[in-house]
Amino acid sequence: MSETEEQSVTILISFDIDGTLEVGDPPGPLTMDMVRLVRDKDFLIGSCSDRTLSSQRALWQDHDIEVDFVVGKHMLADVKDRFDADVYLHIGDREDLDRQYALKAGFDFLWPDEAVAHPHFQPDI
Amino acid sequence: MTTPTAPDAMYRNDEGLGIWEHRGKVAAVGVGHAPTSRRWDGRPETCVGAITIDALRKAIDDAGVAPDQIDGLVIVPVTTTGAFWEAGKPLPMDVIQSFNQTDDPLDGIAKLSAEWLLANMPELTNVNFTMYGPGCMSNALNVTAQAVGDGLAHTCLVVKSWHNFEGRYYQGGANAGNALPGTPAITQLWGGPASYSTALQFAEYCRKYGKAHDMMAPFMENSRRNGLRFPEGYWAQHRPEELGPEDYLASRWIAKPANLFDNDIPIMMSGAYLFSTAERAQDMKQKPVYILNHASSNTRPRSLLPTLDEVEADTALTGRKIYEGAGITADDLSFENMYDGFSLFHQFHLEGLGYRGIKFGEALDFYQTDISIEGPNPVSPSGGNVGSGRSRVWMHTDCIQQLQGRAGARQVTGVKPEVGVSGGPMPLGGNYTVWSASPD
Numbered sequence: 001m002s003e004t005e006e007q008s009v010t011i012l013i014s015f016d017i018d019g020t021l022e023v024g025d026p027p028g029p030l031t032m033d034m035v036r037l038v039r040d041k042d043f044l045i046g047s048c049s050d051r052t053l054s055s056q057r058a059l060w061q062d063h064d065i066e067v068d069f070v071v072g073k074h075m076l077a078d079v080k081d082r083f084d085a086d087v088y089l090h091i092g093d094r095e096d097l098d099r100q101y102a103l104k105a106g107f108d109f110l111w112p113d114e115a116v117a118h119p120h121f122q123p124d125i
Numbered sequence: 126m127t128t129p130t131a132p133d134a135m136y137r138n139d140e141g142l143g144i145w146e147h148r149g150k151v152a153a154v155g156v157g158h159a160p161t162s163r164r165w166d167g168r169p170e171t172c173v174g175a176i177t178i179d180a181l182r183k184a185i186d187d188a189g190v191a192p193d194q195i196d197g198l199v200i201v202p203v204t205t206t207g208a209f210w211e212a213g214k215p216l217p218m219d220v221i222q223s224f225n226q227t228d229d230p231l232d233g234i235a236k237l238s239a240e241w242l243l244a245n246m247p248e249l250t251n252v253n254f255t256m257y258g259p260g261c262m263s264n265a266l267n268v269t270a271q272a273v274g275d276g277l278a279h280t281c282l283v284v285k286s287w288h289n290f291e292g293r294y295y296q297g298g299a300n301a302g303n304a305l306p307g308t309p310a311i312t313q314l315w316g317g318p319a320s321y322s323t324a325l326q327f328a329e330y331c332r333k334y335g336k337a338h339d340m341m342a343p344f345m346e347n348s349r350r351n352g353l354r355f356p357e358g359y360w361a362q363h364r365p366e367e368l369g370p371e372d373y374l375a376s377r378w379i380a381k382p383a384n385l386f387d388n389d390i391p392i393m394m395s396g397a398y399l400f401s402t403a404e405r406a407q408d409m410k411q412k413p414v415y416i417l418n419h420a421s422s423n424t425r426p427r428s429l430l431p432t433l434d435e436v437e438a439d440t441a442l443t444g445r446k447i448y449e450g451a452g453i454t455a456d457d458l459s460f461e462n463m464y465d466g467f468s469l470f471h472q473f474h475l476e477g478l479g480y481r482g483i484k485f486g487e488a489l490d491f492y493q494t495d496i497s498i499e500g501p502n503p504v505s506p507s508g509g510n511v512g513s514g515r516s517r518v519w520m521h522t523d524c525i526q527q528l529q530g531r532a533g534a535r536q537v538t539g540v541k542p543e544v545g546v547s548g549g550p551m552p553l554g555g556n557y558t559v560w561s562a563s564p565d
Binding site: 025026050051052053054055058072073074075 | 163164291363364366367368369371372373375376377378385386
């Protein structure tokens with residue numbers, strides 16, 4: 001997707017936390033600045049994790065990042081129902097709990113290291 | 126010295142044995158815990174052997190006992206239920222070579238032996254009694270209490286540790302193969318998740334008594350609240366996250382009606398205690414906590430999984446054995462710390478005890494009342510595994526600390542801490558200890 005195309009469509013990204021984000025346990029390769037980058041691009045963003053909803057909210061609050069949703073691993077389909085977007089993408093590190101859930105919910109899927117290199121996470125030039 | 130597994134004669138499995146012959150003559154004094162972590166990071170100083178040594182030394186120091194005064198060591202040799210060293214994975218030679226080794230290179234890394242510990246704790250110069258209590262700290266405590274009472278040791282350490290490696294729990298080891306001998310072929314290889322049998326029992330419980338899973342929420346919230354006041358625990362140390370009703374009820378099912386938080390989080394941990402005779406304990410640094418009884422359940426279910434009827438019959442039997450040997454009744458309990466990992470069977474233990482007069486089918490309603498440490502009916506003041514991670518140890522530490530008045534922010538205030546009970550793990554198949562602030 002080109003930069004122009006990216007700007008003309010609504011993109012929703014769901015982030016797993018542990019093993020995906022730098023603040024996860026274990027830490028993943030996606031930095032919070034990368035999350036801020038897509039936030040600034042007006043993407044719809046949120047987290048989809050086995051962490052409690054309250055701790056997901058606290059995590060985003062601690063990093064001063066406003067998110068559109070926090071859900072459990074099994075709730076990606078709800079996210080798709082709630083938000084009208086052209087692209088639904090989940091990023092996570094687990095085959096069973098991330099990739100399979102994502103594909104089942106009709107999301108595209110990227111592994112964390114794939115996401116880091118994806119144009120979504122490159123600054124607009 | 127080769128360490129034996131405790132013989133069956135050391136356990137009090139049967140009803141009708143009368144008052145325990147060593148009632149009030151054995152005491153716990155010292156407590157030691159190593160720092161927890163989610164998984165092993167591969168360093169020698171954080172392997173399960175190293176954290177065990179750390180916990181043992183802290184227990185010795187806490188009791189104020191010179192190491193050469195210790196003559197007994199009881200340990201649980203197995204340090205996981207589901208994190209196994211992968212076949213063919215290279216051995217961590219740098220870690221292995223950091224310690225004095227036994228014949229098993231994974232000793233101290235994926236398991237423990239008394240010989241490994243003694244080889245790496247040169248200060249324990251006079252240990253002449255070692256024994257294995259299989260499975261859990263609950264089991265090892267029964268063995269330790271009986272050993273000290275029987276005079277096999279007068280100052281005895283007891284320790285339980287857990288390791289956790291990267292990767293999926295329960296999916297390695299024998300479970301990764303294509304075949305298993307006997308019952309595990311059905312219950313493990315082709316069966317459901319580990320909480321499956323408890324989930325089935327709980328589902329039947331809800332059907333029988335007209336209850337629902339969401340009635341567990343106050344218990345879960347209370348347990349995590351208590352756990353966050355347990356500075357030795359995982360959640361308090363690493364992720365001080367509460368577990369409110371929304372958090373609990375939004376979680377995904379693992380084996381419906383057991384959700385993610387009904388399953389305890391595997392961690393690295395080690396907890397140790399120093400036991401002694403009541404007489405010797407008088408001169409130690411901490412207030413003695415006396416053992417009034419230990420009791421066990423070795424009941425085998427009729428089929429692959431225990432039914433609810435079997436669970437209720439056996440927890441009631443266990444309750445009777447606990448009270449009989451201690452010479453107490455349910456009314457004497459200041460608090461209870463029965464096992465909770467899986468959370469959905471805690472109420473089976475409670476009802477078997479008849480804690481605060483509750484009967485079968487009433488525990489979930491009881492959870493809707495004040496079960497906090499500030500109230501008159503504290504439930505699981507330790508917070509258990511829900512509150513501090515998988516160990517099967519917190520409940521015992523809490524009993525000791527509550528009765529010593531050292532539970533800190535977790536100290537029960539709604540009742541005077543005089544007698545507590547702890548133990549588990551499963552409703553069928555567990556070991557229990559009755560603790561008292563006084564020997565009488």
